[in-house]
Amino acid sequence: MHNATPARTDRAPMTQPSGVAQAVGGPPFFILACGRSGTTLLRSMLTCHRAIAVPRASHFIIELHEEFGDAPLTDVSRRRSAIERLLEHERVIEFGVPRDDLARRLDALPAPTAADLCRACFEAYAAQQGKARWGDKTTTHGPHTTTLARLFPDALFIHLVRDPRDVALSLVRTEFQRDLLSAAITWRATVAAIERGLSRMTSRRSMRIRYEDLVSDPPRVLTRICDFLGESFDPAMLEYHRQAEALLAPQEKPIHRHLSRPPAKDQLEKWRGELAPEPLRMIETAAGRFLHAFGYERASRGRMTPKVMAGFVRSGGKRWASKTLRRLRRAPIPGRTVIAPRVRRFLDFAHPARLASVFTRPHDDVDPRKHLEEALNWLCRAQDAGSDDGVARSAKIGRRCFDLSYPETTGYIIPTMFDAAKRLGRPEYAARAVRMGRWEIEIQMPSGAVRGGTGRWHPRPAVFNTGQVMLGWNRLFEETGDRVFLDAAIRAANWLGSIQEPDGNWVRGHSAHAAVPAPTYNLRVAWPLAQTGQLCGDDRHVEAARRYARFALTRQKHNGWFDQCCLTDARRPLTHTLVYATRGALEFGLLLNDGAAIAAATRAARAMTDCIRPDGFLPGRLDEHWRPAVRWCCLTGSMQLAIVLWKLYRRETDDRFRNAAQRLTEYVLRRHDIASADPTIRGGLYGSWPIHGGYGSFEVLNWATKFLVDALLEAEADRAGG
Structure with missing residues (x-):
């Protein structure tokens, strides 16, 4: 080779090795x-x-093999699980391969494996193309x-x-x-x-x-x-x-x-017309012996410079870390929930800029208007950073660039931009929201679902992400009257209904990075699902939302704590996901006048209010007795809770809610960086405090920044008297 x-030019052997599923039209x-x-x-x-049929890039072969291995899928439940996992993949949805066809092809094999399932899928696709x-x-x-x-x-x-x-x-x-x-x-x-x-x-x-x-x-x-x-x-x-x-x-x-x-x-x-001498020399040096081996002539005298050597070390380290973390995430506990995060944290601390940020201290500038303006400016820069109209997921200290656009959070940033446009008299924010919504439609999966993760991830439909983008589409329809947005939300609602279990739960379409089941935080999906049903007049969607809410609320304990409400540690959930469930229950209850849902949200909010220190610090994780489980604050969760408390204050006029929301907000504003020389950091909100805390370590996050804007708009509405 x-x-x-x-x-x-030698022709391929047409005989099949023993033990291999017979290829229909050649290997x-x-x-x-x-x-x-x-x-x-x-x-x-x-x-x-x-x-010959060659579909678009598949991505599912290695995924399925990593999950199900080489062992035969002889167990009925295991085979069904493998088929379900394959059928929910975006590419397989594009293929349009019927479940019965896959099952029939597997049944014809004595001991089919995950690889045989992939082969059956490709063969079914080729047959549909007449190939x-x-x-x-x-x-x-x-x-x-x-x-x-x-x-x-x-x-x-x-x-x-x-x-x-x-x-x-x-x-x-x-x-x-x-x-x-x-x-x-x-x-x-x-x-x-x-x-x-x-x-x-x-x-x-x-x-x-x-x-x-x-x-x-x-x-x-x-x-x-x-x-x-x-x-x-x-x-x-x-x-x-x-x-x-x-x-x-x-x-x-x-x-x-x-x-x-x-x-x-x-x-x-x-x-030849685009590369300057120095970049050309770096590329040819990096390509090494393969440049000549593949028949390409050098155009420079390539030499190993310190910069190129550092690039190799950095790239090799990243590949090693990525491979190690991928293996650890697939590993049983504690590999998935203990070791992998520690490896990532070690790599983060190895960066000089991140190590220096550990010593960052709070500041005294808590002017809400200044912080609101800087946070909105950051969201605008995050949208403008890429070639699409989505909002970049995050920016990491020391990297000086934005991440890829994040469909899930871009979806629920849309209502924030409309709210800011109205409150501040800035119509350009509304125009940005429309661009975000149209981009979300462009990338909506054929099934109607929204993919999990960013474009870096292999496409996989996700229930939670779908619900969050529906919030944006629903608001866009309400603001613009453009039916295209409601139609997108209806397609998403139809998908959610199609995979819902009889008890109301969603067991498929979970987050791709979930280490443990976390159905309860999908309460934030019941809200947009019911909203879409009301907007289009389809009671099926409203009833599907009710079924899920009934299921999820049975997971709340008498003290208000939500069970199974975290993607990584069900015993010590993040305040971020606890408030996802709380806000979902509250908005669902207010939308449908469901007293049980409102009461559940109020119980949880009161319990979390008791966990706030006088200075506004809220522990980032809380156990089932509402005891602090960590020493750092999830700034994201704090701002989410402030929003819920403002809404409950307006409903119940309980000053306890108002005072708690103000304490939370002031604590976060003192830690909101509005002075950084790095435009990818300035105005964005860190995931945790200290910055190296256990959520979004060393990162500013678009959803944290969005919730900061929402909380500041709620506070401004309170100051304005409405």
């Missing part, structure tokens, strides 16, 4: 590459072959080449390589990487992992092609690929651009505009 130039194949290397172009070409054979192109598969070869012992592998200088430019331009050096190191790490994996298998199972050759001479390269796969050449592959509209998802079209026309050589060697 390390000879770069020879073409592999499957995997396209392996670093991101931005032309896999979408190659996939578009091969999909136009009369016998006999399937392939996969997922650029995150590079480090898992050896695993794929073991799970699919009959599979073939195509390694697609592209000039690392063009790859680095493309990765940075599309915001998949922050800088050119990181992008070049990513390219090297990916191709090295692929080559290492391919070197461990027989040469008849793999071939390597270059993107530049594919673009320069498509017929010749596609003929080589067809010979390798054992297929005849199909001229339709050269007409792929005529089907570009159908082959690409809406979110892919902006970055793959060139696929609507035949391959053009102007796509090659863009780096």
